[in-house]
Amino acid sequence: MNCYEHTLIIKQELPGDQVKTLISKYQNLINKNSGKVIKTEEWGLKNFSRSIKNIRKGFYYHIKFEGSGKTIKELEKNQNIDPSLVRFLTVKVKEHDLKNVYFEKKEF
Amino acid sequence: MKRKKNFRNKKKDSKNSKLSLFQKADLKFSRECPLSGKDAPIVDYKNIKLLKKYISESGRILPTRVTSVSMKKQRQLSKSIKRARLLALI
Numbered sequence: 771m772n773c774y775e776h777t778l779i780i781k782q783e784l785p786g787d788q789v790k791t792l793i794s795k796y797q798n799l800i801n802k803n804s805g806k807v808i809k810t811e812e813w814g815l816k817n818f819s820r821s822i823k824n825i826r827k828g829f830y831y832h833i834k835f836e837g838s839g840k841t842i843k844e845l846e847k848n849q850n851i852d853p854s855l856v857r858f859l860t861v862k863v864k865e866h867d868l869k870n871v872y873f874e875k876k877e878f
Numbered sequence: 879m880k881r882k883k884n885f886r887n888k889k890k891d892s893k894n895s896k897l898s899l900f901q902k903a904d905l906k907f908s909r910e911c912p913l914s915g916k917d918a919p920i921v922d923y924k925n926i927k928l929l930k931k932y933i934s935e936s937g938r939i940l941p942t943r944v945t946s947v948s949m950k951k952q953r954q955l956s957k958s959i960k961r962a963r964l965l966a967l968i
Contacts, residue, residue, distance in 0.1 A: 777965055818966035830965075859965055861923070872924040 771806075771836045773866050778849070778858040779828040782815065792854065793831055796845065803844045805837030808866060813873040828856050830873075834866050898944050899931070911948035913955070921954045923961035929968060933959060937968065 778796075780789055797807050813830035835841075842860055849858050900912075913921060919928050932940050932947070932955055939959055942952050962968045 779965065816967075819968055820966060822966055857965065859961060861961065867920075870920065870922075870925075872922070872926070 772838065773863050774835055774837060774842065775861045775863055775866075776833045776835065776845070776858065777861075778831050778833075779856040780831065781825065781854050781856055782827045782829065784829075784854055788854075789829060796848075797833070799845055799848060800833070800835050800837060800841055803837070803841045805835050805841040807833060807835045809834040809868060811871075811873070822856055825856060832873075834868075898934075898940060900945050909946055911946060911951060913951040914948050921951060921958055923958040923965070923967075925958075926962060926967055929955070929959050929962055933968065937963075 780792065784792070793810070797810065800807050811832040811834075813832060815827055816830050817827055818825070846858070846860065849855055913919065919925065921928065923929075932945060934940055939956050942949070947955060959968065
């Protein structure tokens with residue numbers, strides 16, 4: 771099992787309940803495909819440093835999970851065709867550091 | 879005469895002017911890496927406060943020759959700056 775960090779940016783126009791269902795959908799997807807979600811951080815609505823496809827703002831979410839290559843393949847396959855996402859990034863890390871918090875967050 | 883005086887002053891100023899925050903004025907700056915050793919800050923794409931110190935005003939990555947960061951840390955730094963750019967954090 772490898773450790774991964776996944777950050778995704780969701781469009782601003784989506785209503786609040788749809789955002790939560792979207793996040794729980796991806797959490798379930800990770801858990802189904804031989805993965806395990808460890809922590810989910812909500813960074814909130816943030817301004818972009820420069821506009822992406824004429825969009826200025828977005829909701830940031832950060833998921834820390836364990837999994838294999840298959841988990842990520844399945845996750846990114848689903849996210850590539852999702853119209854409500856602006857961008858996403860997956861990074862492999864050696865260990866999860868749960869101490870340092872760089873953004874104000876709300877646990878849920 | 880006045881012109882000549884002005885010219886000399888300008889030359890002096892340009893010698894003393896800094897290229898960046900990390901360079902001391904008298905050109906004898908320390909060669910120690912600020913990111914290695916004990917109690918060094920963590921280089922990470924989420925640590926934006928740190929990353930912002932190592933990019934220029936126009937957003938370019940500063941070279942080691944200016945910041946005196948070690949080779950290993952410079953590699954980590956440039957990678958994490960590029961990740962932060964992708965997420966539009968910087």
